[in-house]
Amino acid sequence: MTNAITIEHVNKVYDGKVTALKDVSFNVEEGEVFGLVGPDGAGKSTLFNILTTLLLPDSGKISLLGMDVINEYKSVRQIIGYLPGVFSLYPDLSVEENLQFFAVMYKSSIEENMELIRPIWKQISPFSDRKAGKLSGGMKQKLALCCALIHCPKILFLDEPTTGVDPVSRKEFWDILKSIRTQGITVVVSTPYMDEATRCDRIAMIQEGQILGINTPSAFIRDFQGKLYTFRSENIFSLLNIMEQCPLRCNYYPYGEHCHIAFYDDVATALPQFEQFLQEQGQSHGEIIAIDPSVEDCFIEIVQMRNALNQTQP
Amino acid sequence: MNSIEVHDLTKQFGAFTAVNHISFEVREGEIFGFLGANGAGKTTAIKMMSGLLQPTSGTAIIAGYDVRTQSKLIKRNIGYMSQRFSLYNDLTVFENMQLFGTIYKIPRKELKERIHTSLKELDMDQHANTLVEAIPLGWKQKLAFATAILHRPKIVFLDEPTSGVDPIVRREFWKLIYDTASTGVTILVTTHYMDEAEYCNRISIMAEGELKLIGTPDELKKKMAATTINDVFVKFVRR
Numbered sequence: 294m295t296n297a298i299t300i301e302h303v304n305k306v307y308d309g310k311v312t313a314l315k316d317v318s319f320n321v322e323e324g325e326v327f328g329l330v331g332p333d334g335a336g337k338s339t340l341f342n343i344l345t346t347l348l349l350p351d352s353g354k355i356s357l358l359g360m361d362v363i364n365e366y367k368s369v370r371q372i373i374g375y376l377p378g379v380f381s382l383y384p385d386l387s388v389e390e391n392l393q394f395f396a397v398m399y400k401s402s403i404e405e406n407m408e409l410i411r412p413i414w415k416q417i418s419p420f421s422d423r424k425a426g427k428l429s430g431g432m433k434q435k436l437a438l439c440c441a442l443i444h445c446p447k448i449l450f451l452d453e454p455t456t457g458v459d460p461v462s463r464k465e466f467w468d469i470l471k472s473i474r475t476q477g478i479t480v481v482v483s484t485p486y487m488d489e490a491t492r493c494d495r496i497a498m499i500q501e502g503q504i505l506g507i508n509t510p511s512a513f514i515r516d517f518q519g520k521l522y523t524f525r526s527e528n529i530f531s532l533l534n535i536m537e538q539c540p541l542r543c544n545y546y547p548y549g550e551h552c553h554i555a556f557y558d559d560v561a562t563a564l565p566q567f568e569q570f571l572q573e574q575g576q577s578h579g580e581i582i583a584i585d586p587s588v589e590d591c592f593i594e595i596v597q598m599r600n601a602l603n604q605t606q607p
Numbered sequence: 608m609n610s611i612e613v614h615d616l617t618k619q620f621g622a623f624t625a626v627n628h629i630s631f632e633v634r635e636g637e638i639f640g641f642l643g644a645n646g647a648g649k650t651t652a653i654k655m656m657s658g659l660l661q662p663t664s665g666t667a668i669i670a671g672y673d674v675r676t677q678s679k680l681i682k683r684n685i686g687y688m689s690q691r692f693s694l695y696n697d698l699t700v701f702e703n704m705q706l707f708g709t710i711y712k713i714p715r716k717e718l719k720e721r722i723h724t725s726l727k728e729l730d731m732d733q734h735a736n737t738l739v740e741a742i743p744l745g746w747k748q749k750l751a752f753a754t755a756i757l758h759r760p761k762i763v764f765l766d767e768p769t770s771g772v773d774p775i776v777r778r779e780f781w782k783l784i785y786d787t788a789s790t791g792v793t794i795l796v797t798t799h800y801m802d803e804a805e806y807c808n809r810i811s812i813m814a815e816g817e818l819k820l821i822g823t824p825d826e827l828k829k830k831m832a833a834t835t836i837n838d839v840f841v842k843f844v845r846r
Binding site for chain 1: 824
């Protein structure tokens, strides 16, 4: 596999005080859907802006298909498509005019690359005369995606395309990404939704400007350190207070309608001890069942371990 | 007792009906999840319930006051926090709380005490004099919530309060919601995280301006023959 993107030791500090990126290094392979997963403020957008030649890093080296993002920025811009985190189309132009504008800017035409965008365009073409500013959120995103694809880029950058989007539209958007992937376009996408991470080939978990880990979703799940169990309780949040007194090495948290607990001791002894603890605290609960972790469980574990490490090494 | 009583509430913008005859009640101290697809009419409904927008027809009694005639009293008795939280970046943590507390006319000495208690509960008392722009997003979110309840409102409206925060902070935020509700404060919350919908006592789902489903998470799952609220939502909106 050749690399579409290589990132080596990238740092970025704003105004000499706010560290946005701290020694970030990773590669993205050609043709893969690569996810950057992390909360707002983790540095995702800063990284996108550097990768798309809009912002200079303080140090480090980045190349896209062998081209340097600083010295060869003009060539880089020809081969990338970028959907920024904020709506950046012209609200006063119609849907079709926006698309035409982006095609012309890249010296292309709508007809030339219609094949690539056809599945998405079909959904918005009934509104082709409507002003882009008057579209619903989901439609705006689809138009923005068409505009980012209309020059047939080799690498597509999507900065939080589904934030604030409802679950149904989110699923539709990811179905579209899947079809783009089959065209051989490399996709780098950021999201705060952990469930979307499983739809990427590989993901990088990022927090406070640092990469916490890079792997396939299934490898993250395989490498989960604890033994994870789930159960039902009437008091999933008040259990948080009670668990502070639990002597076991474990991590408890609510997870939808369920409670999750990861044990870091031998479960053969930890599990009965935990059941006894709940009983002593007068907590009734459903059956405690072993389960496979989700990417969200993995993120929680990795962040908790990192926080614990930071506390012991000030 | 009900904190929110909405009956046939409707809002039309010209020919477009944003909210179409919705009716529901929320009990005192309940955590009520107000769900729906983008553009379903949630924000318009919340604006009417908080006295910011006059309904075209129908009634809403919020904390005992009528949205048509007593919107000032409603504003005094509710708290509101949106995803674009309204903290001032160039004021300190303390100053932000002071500003909102003063707007709500909390007496100066009382206000100071409340701010200190609140910051202590958030574990932020060390950072009272830090500029808001310098604190992490998760803290801002919790601070925005604490600020929204400083005047001890009877109801708090939370519009996507956890949008974009990490999984640990989301749970910390929900712990705050639970603690607040347990003191009798009613919470109406919107979210696109379906696991959070499971944390609500009851939820409703809006689509195309109508309130289509309402019940406990378990009731809705049973009704729609689904295993999670995400499935309920997808099944429902796709219909």
